[in-house]
Amino acid sequence: QSVLTQPPSVSAAPGQKVTISCSGGTSNIVHNFVSWYQQLPGTAPRLLIYDNDKRPSGIPDRFSGSKSGASATLAITGLQTGDEADYYCGAWDSSLSAGVFGGGTKLTVL
Amino acid sequence: QALLQESGPGLVKPSETLSLTCTVSGAFIRSGGFYWGWIRQHPGKGLEWIGYVYYTGSTEYNPSLKSRTTISVDTSKNQFSLSLRSATAADTAVYYCARVFYQSSGSYFKRIWFGPWGQGTLVTVPS
Numbered sequence: 001q002s003v004l005t006q007p008p009s010v011s012a013a014p015g016q017k018v019t020i021s022c023s024g025g026t027s028n029i030v031h032n033f034v035s036w037y038q039q040l041p042g043t044a045p046r047l048l049i050y051d052n053d054k055r056p057s058g059i060p061d062r063f064s065g066s067k068s069g070a071s072a073t074l075a076i077t078g079l080q081t082g083d084e085a086d087y088y089c090g091a092w093d094s095s096l097s098a099g100v101f102g103g104g105t106k107l108t109v110l
Numbered sequence: 111q112a113l114l115q116e117s118g119p120g121l122v123k124p125s126e127t128l129s130l131t132c133t134v135s136g137a138f139i140r141s142g143g144f145y146w147g148w149i150r151q152h153p154g155k156g157l158e159w160i161g162y163v164y165y166t167g168s169t170e171y172n173p174s175l176k177s178r179t180t181i182s183v184d185t186s187k188n189q190f191s192l193s194l195r196s197a198t199a200a201d202t203a204v205y206y207c208a209r210v211f212y213q214s215s216g217s218y219f220k221r222i223w224f225g226p227w228g229q230g231t232l233v234t235v236p237s
Binding site: 002031032033035037043044045046047050051056088090091092094096097098099100101102103104 | 156157158159170172173174206211212214217218219220221222223224225226227228229230
C-alpha cells in the first residue's frame with residue numbers, strides 16, 4: 001500500500017486532456033512539494049514536474065502540475081499515443097522521514 | 111546534462127550482500143547542490159526510495175531499509191554505491207540510481223525530486 005494514492009488507470013482519446021490525481025495527507029502533500037514522473041514501457045522514469053508545478057527543460061508545456069490541500073494533479077493536454085506510460089507522483093513524507101511515491105497510474109490513449 | 115549508469119551483479123545469493131555502483135558522467139558529484147540516490151522497483155510494481163548520499167558522505171535512508179543499507183560515495187571516481195545486506199527474494203527488483211534534489215528548511219516545505227535517472231539494472235535474489 002503506497003503512502004500516496006493514485007488511480008490505477010486512466011484513459012482518453014488522442015488530442016484530449018486527461019488528469020491524474022495524487023492524494024496524500026498533512027505529512028506529505030499538504031506541507032511538502034510534489035513531483036511527477038513518466039515511465040514509458042521498458043524504460044526508466046523521467047522527471048516531468050517538480051516543486052508542484054515546474055517543468056524541467058525539455059518537457060513540453062502539454063504537461064502541467066498543480067496542488068491543492070492534500071491532493072496534487074498532473075494534467076496532460078493534446079494527448080498523443082506516445083504519452084502511453086505509467087505516471088508516478090512523489091513527495092517527502094515528514095512523518096516517515098522518507099521519500100515516498102504513489103502506486104502509479106497507467107495512461108492509455110485510446 | 112548528467113548521465114548515470116548502474117553496474118553490478120544481476121544475481122545475488124540469499125543472505126549475501128547486494129552491491130551496485132552508479133557511475134556519473136556529465137556532472138561532478140563533488141560540485142554539490144545535489145544528492146545522489148537509489149530507487150528500486152519490484153517487478154510490475156511501483157517505486158520505492160532507498161536512500162541518498164551527498165558528496166561529503168552524509169546519507170539519508172528509508173527507515174524500512176535503513177538497518178541493511180549503506181550508500182557511499184567516491185568523488186575521485188565520480189561514483190556512488192549501494193550495499194544491501196542479507197538479501198532475500200523480496201529484494202528482487204530493478205534498481206535505479208538518480209540525481210536527487212533535496213531541500214529542507216524546517217519542518218515544512220521540504221522539496222525532493224529525482225532526475226535524471228540511470229537506465230536501471232535488474233537484480234534477482236532467488237528464493
